[in-house]
């Protein structure tokens with residue numbers, strides 16, 4: 001099975017779900033990912049990881 005860690009442990013949202021949302025909806029900011037997936041809206045500990053996923057997919061991240 002492909003490596004697909006849970007990024008947001010509060011809401012059990014996996015990396016693949018967040019990456020798919022970023023790609024499909026052309027998300028550019030943490031806020032957009034939060035609105036779209038709810039990831040990062042509870043304790044906020046996963047925000048750094050979401051940031052890295054945004055960077056990985058979009059190349060550079062607007063804050």
Ligand code: FES
Pocket residue numbers: 007008009010011039040041042043044045046047
């Ligand atoms: S781990 Fe994502 S909000 Fe807590």
